[in-house]
Amino acid sequence: MMLTQELSAIVGNAFQQCGLPAELGMVTVSDRPDLADFQCNGAMKGAKQAGKNPREVAQMIVDALSAEDKGEKFSELSIAGPGFINLRLTTDFLAQKLTVLAADERLGMPHIMHDKIVIDYGGPNVAKALHVGHMRPFLIGNAVDRMLRFAGCDVVSDVHLGNWGLPYGMLISEFEMMYPDSVYFSEGYNGEKDEDVVVTLDILAEMYPRVSQQCKGDEARKELAQKTTAKMQAGHKGYLALLQRFNDVTIADVRKMTDFLDIHFDLWLGESDTQPDQDAVHNHLKAKGLIEDSQGAQIIRVAREDDNKEVPPLIWLNSRGAASYPTTDLITVYQRVRDYSPDKIIYVTDYRQAQHFEQVFRAADLADYIAEEKLEHIGYGTLNGQDGRPFKTRDGGLLTLNGFISMIIDKAAERLKEIGLHEKLSDEEFKQTADMIAIAAMKFGDLSNAIRSDYIFDIDRFVSFEGKTGPYMQYAGVRIKSVLSKAAESGIEKGVFMIDDSQRALALQLILFADNISAAVKARAPHIICEYLFNVAQSFNSFYQNIHILGEENKERQSSFIAMITATSQVIEIGLGLLGIKIPQQM
RNA sequence: GCACCCAUAGCUCAGCUGGAUAGAGCGUUGCCCUCCGAAGGCAAAGGUCGUGAGUUCGAAUCUCGCUGGGUGCACCA
Numbered sequence: 166m167m168l169t170q171e172l173s174a175i176v177g178n179a180f181q182q183c184g185l186p187a188e189l190g191m192v193t194v195s196d197r198p199d200l201a202d203f204q205c206n207g208a209m210k211g212a213k214q215a216g217k218n219p220r221e222v223a224q225m226i227v228d229a230l231s232a233e234d235k236g237e238k239f240s241e242l243s244i245a246g247p248g249f250i251n252l253r254l255t256t257d258f259l260a261q262k263l264t265v266l267a268a269d270e271r272l273g274m275p276h277i278m279h280d281k282i283v284i285d286y287g288g289p290n291v292a293k294a295l296h297v298g299h300m301r302p303f304l305i306g307n308a309v310d311r312m313l314r315f316a317g318c319d320v321v322s323d324v325h326l327g328n329w330g331l332p333y334g335m336l337i338s339e340f341e342m343m344y345p346d347s348v349y350f351s352e353g354y355n356g357e358k359d360e361d362v363v364v365t366l367d368i369l370a371e372m373y374p375r376v377s378q379q380c381k382g383d384e385a386r387k388e389l390a391q392k393t394t395a396k397m398q399a400g401h402k403g404y405l406a407l408l409q410r411f412n413d414v415t416i417a418d419v420r421k422m423t424d425f426l427d428i429h430f431d432l433w434l435g436e437s438d439t440q441p442d443q444d445a446v447h448n449h450l451k452a453k454g455l456i457e458d459s460q461g462a463q464i465i466r467v468a469r470e471d472d473n474k475e476v477p478p479l480i481w482l483n484s485r486g487a488a489s490y491p492t493t494d495l496i497t498v499y500q501r502v503r504d505y506s507p508d509k510i511i512y513v514t515d516y517r518q519a520q521h522f523e524q525v526f527r528a529a530d531l532a533d534y535i536a537e538e539k540l541e542h543i544g545y546g547t548l549n550g551q552d553g554r555p556f557k558t559r560d561g562g563l564l565t566l567n568g569f570i571s572m573i574i575d576k577a578a579e580r581l582k583e584i585g586l587h588e589k590l591s592d593e594e595f596k597q598t599a600d601m602i603a604i605a606a607m608k609f610g611d612l613s614n615a616i617r618s619d620y621i622f623d624i625d626r627f628v629s630f631e632g633k634t635g636p637y638m639q640y641a642g643v644r645i646k647s648v649l650s651k652a653a654e655s656g657i658e659k660g661v662f663m664i665d666d667s668q669r670a671l672a673l674q675l676i677l678f679a680d681n682i683s684a685a686v687k688a689r690a691p692h693i694i695c696e697y698l699f700n701v702a703q704s705f706n707s708f709y710q711n712i713h714i715l716g717e718e719n720k721e722r723q724s725s726f727i728a729m730i731t732a733t734s735q736v737i738e739i740g741l742g743l744l745g746i747k748i749p750q751q752m
Numbered sequence: 753g754c755a756c757c758c759a760u761a762g763c764u765c766a767g768c769u770g771g772a773u774a775g776a777g778c779g780u781u782g783c784c785c786u787c788c789g790a791a792g793g794c795a796a797a798g799g800u801c802g803u804g805a806g807u808u809c810g811a812a813u814c815u816c817g818c819u820g821g822g823u824g825c826a827c828c829a
Contacts, residue, residue, distance in 0.1 A: 210771090248771090327829065475755080487827080516756095516824095517823060519824075620764080623764075632778055692765095706793065710790095711793085716787065752791080
């Protein structure tokens with residue numbers, strides 16, 4: 166059980182003994198660490214109900230608690246201000262909690278959820294290079310993914326490639342003009358691969374903007390692309406085979422990036438994978454009477470009477486009969502329900518797509534595929550440049566994700582050289598370390614912002630080794646490991662926890678691991694983890710400053726120090742692990 | 753026009769199921785290495801929480817108005 170829950174139960178019990186609701190006993194971490202470790206504000210809420218003034222109620226609770234506890238858990242129970250109940254834990258109790266935490270590979274974090282979850286994030290487009298805009302969905306999605314797994318969920322992650330719209334009709338039609346005789350475009354395509362048709366990322370990257378531009382100015386060309394799109398969506402075998410080749414080269418490329426970022430997907434499905442089920446879903450929707458014709462398109466009305474805003478209908482098929490992303494997203498819901506029976510499907514995308522998901526969720530519910538409450542959209546804010554506008558390169562162009570990351574790596578390497586790390590490490594090790602630090606800088610920098618808010622990207626701040634940054638966290642981790650290995654060399658082993666004043670603040674932070682992780686999971690808020698880990702690291706640095714572990718003469722005290730920093734190391738390592746951040750050997 | 757989100761220290765941001773002196777990082781100003789990694793630590797200065805009202809014993813937090821930003825409002829994803 167989590168610490169605040171345990172304490173809330175104890176205090177809640179005292180409230181009950183006094184004839185008041187147990188819920189009033191909710192205990193939270195104190196706002197005033199100078200006065201208490203934890204606090205309960207319930208006496209003020211319960212005063213009216215009890216017909217007493219808040220301090221009287223608080224006194225009753227404190228009396229009941231003292232009688233029950235006899236100084237075992239609480240070294241101090243006091244009343245302050247209008248009726249705050251302040252709790253201070255005994256060092257024995259702290260030590261006991263730490264012992265339990267240190268013996269558990271999950272550091273006391275219970276499995277708080279057991280849901281089957283499908284999480285959809287990333288959403289790279291086939292045939293287009295990843296750009297900076299893909300950073301947030303990958304990082305946030307992956308952090309939430311890892312957090313849910315750690316919380317006990319059975320998670321299936323899907324990258325959900327974008328590859329079913331007009332852009333792909335454009336590309337295929339262009340290939341058809343280039344290779345009119347290819348088997349991909351013949352009537353009786355039998356599934357063979359045409360090696361003469363060369364598909365590489367470079368070719369696609371050059372082709373797409375060119376053809377896209379052409380379609381803007383040339384109606385006939387655009388019409389050809391649209392027709393090709395329609396045939397593709399209708400299941401044209403050769404087109405789909407060619408599209409599959411676009412997918413293959415794109416996936417190979419995206420995989421390089423996700424591997425580098427230590428992000429791994431269970432599924433590499435995309436919009437095009439909805440094709441086999443489009444008719445089935447269409448017929449189902451039709452049978453349910455959900456589809457109607459409107460202005461030439463086929464729509465599903467999802468507005469409700471009690472809506473306080475206008476919710477436009479979902480466009481099932483547009484007036485050209487083409488599927489769009491509402492179509493594929495709805496079919497994907499059907500497939501995920503069929504294949505995984507999830508308790509929840511979570512989508513991580515730009516918050517601007519909130520309305521789109523609202524429509525899809527309502528439609529999925531109307532179709533009886535899954536209850537709307539089981540569908541969740543996590544919308545993140547924009548990554549902005551120094552000017553407060555969406556991040557662009559200096560000349561106003563869109564920066565590729567590769568370029569963006571290289572920039573961060575260069576900056577990290579520069580810093581590492583300043584401190585002479587390149588003289589201590591081989592070129593290979595140095596490169597790996599720079600990569601690891603750059604990834605941490607990027608991930609921690611991004612994730613330490615609340616997901617929903619837009620934020621300003623400042624490379625110097627992200628890569629700085631000072632302040633609330635990834636490298637600062639890694640540095641704390643590296644220092645601990647360094648001390649631990651020196652201790653091990655000297656044969657100093659960890660012993661039992663003996664909490665004295667030097668360790669108290671750190672101990673208190675550590676035993677709140679499960680509380681913080683749990684809060685972060687429930688709120689889908691990686692920034693809570695960042696904040697918490699930063700506090701842990703600061704508490705550690707502060708502790709470390711005031712004592713000398715290897716030189717400590719009292720051996721019991723020394724061995725308790727080792728136990729303490731071992732636990733700290735685990736908290737930092739596992740905590741950072743939830744954000745997808747690793748700690749290097751040296752830095 | 754309708755709806756949603758945001759406005760907190762010089763800068764970047766937390767806090768928002770109402771509660772005690774509103775927090776952090778950066779920056780600024782002082783200190784602290786004969787000692788395990790000072791990429792560290794300690795301390796100080798810095799805020800009428802956009803604005804006006806309301807609810808409440810108590811409001812950064814809840815409600816309403818206003819101002820100033822952002823976003824979305826059927827066939828692009």
